[in-house]
Amino acid sequence: MEIGIDKIGFFAPHMYVDMTNLAVARGVEPEKFTIGIGQSQMAVAPITQDPVTLAANAALEILDEEDRAQIDMVLFGTESGIDNSKSAAVYVHHLLGLKAEARAVELKQACYGATAGIQLAKGHIALHPESKVLVLGSDIARYGLKTSGESTQGAGAVVMVISAAPRILALDNDNAFLSNDIMDFWRPIYSEQAFVDGKFSNEQYVHFFNEVWKQYKEKTGNDLADFEAICFHLPYTKMGWKALRTELPNADESTQERLKANYQISTAYNRNIGNIYTGSLYLSLLSLLEQKEDLQAGAKIGLFSYGSGAVGEFFTGTLQPGFQRMLKKTDHENLFATRRELTVAEYEKIFEETLPKDGSTIELDIESDPAAICVAGMQDNKRLYINKEHLIEQK
């Protein structure tokens, strides 16, 4: 039985800051951000969007009534969750009107959370082939204004329906994975912002890629030449390239050219969104699927997932016939085309807006946010969510 990605949806906030303008404001050469880091634009979340609403908005575009009847598990990967007890999955389950007979859980291991969700979903579907699992990767990446991580912030969500007989990507069962307790990136529960040892995290990312790739090759006998493209977790678009280029010299020239060209295509959306942590690898996959014109069914795609702290995994899949019909390419291009550019001063003001932490009531201006699902306010330490389309208000 084939199991894999049947549907894939994406959502990002309607605002962004241009990286050249940010560089000028921070007194650094724009090329450091646009070439050295490889980012052109950075998505900025208004106070009316959080990881729950980003994920719910991404899911809204792909779910139909059949999915709602069949989804019996919701796995939400995030590292910027809104509650240390209640899972983001439960909020999304309600906002999407999913059936009550479902499990809803949040998964955490830095940027690896959604990959963990996919692997657990595969096991669940192997036991229950009629089920569908909704896997969500949603985050707002915050390092703080004027920090060295600032240029690698971002906000957005990618969500997938995992099922038997998938119509986009059938996943193979030859995964290679690795865990090691390291402190390259972490966020203690008392902190709004992550701490990062940037250089060390870069080194470890490449090290984990080399290790899982070696393990994968030994396990399967496959080589780079077997792949049409390899997609990477992309905290910024230069990062995956730093890993890929260490292995390319072992391949023949045409394989090198193909993987290099397809790597560039696979960074297209990420370059204009920034880091979305758990969703970043899947945004890269989406860039490849939607922006590579001549991608053929049957092509083998490699995926490298990395979650600081750290867990790394290399896994693979095969594109299914007619996968293009399952994509929302025009909607996603429209999402990018209709975003509003912020000045750096506007971005800084929005960055510093926070929800009350003392139980007081606040009502937010949801009319200025075009998203269907928004945080409408807060009351008694509870976030109030609204779906403007269906007027489902949270109890």
Ligand code: COA
């Ligand atoms: N033109 C072109 N490139 C330039 C440049 C210019 N004018 N100025 C600098 N650069 C290049 C640097 O050479 C460097 O490239 P390299 O990494 O290939 O050597 C790159 O821009 C970044 O410069 P650097 O001085 O290393 O930046 P930094 O100290 O501000 O930190 C990060 C960059 C990514 C480490 C930092 O943003 C960070 O900590 N981010 C969060 C952690 C993260 O994303 N980790 C990734 C693994 S999960």
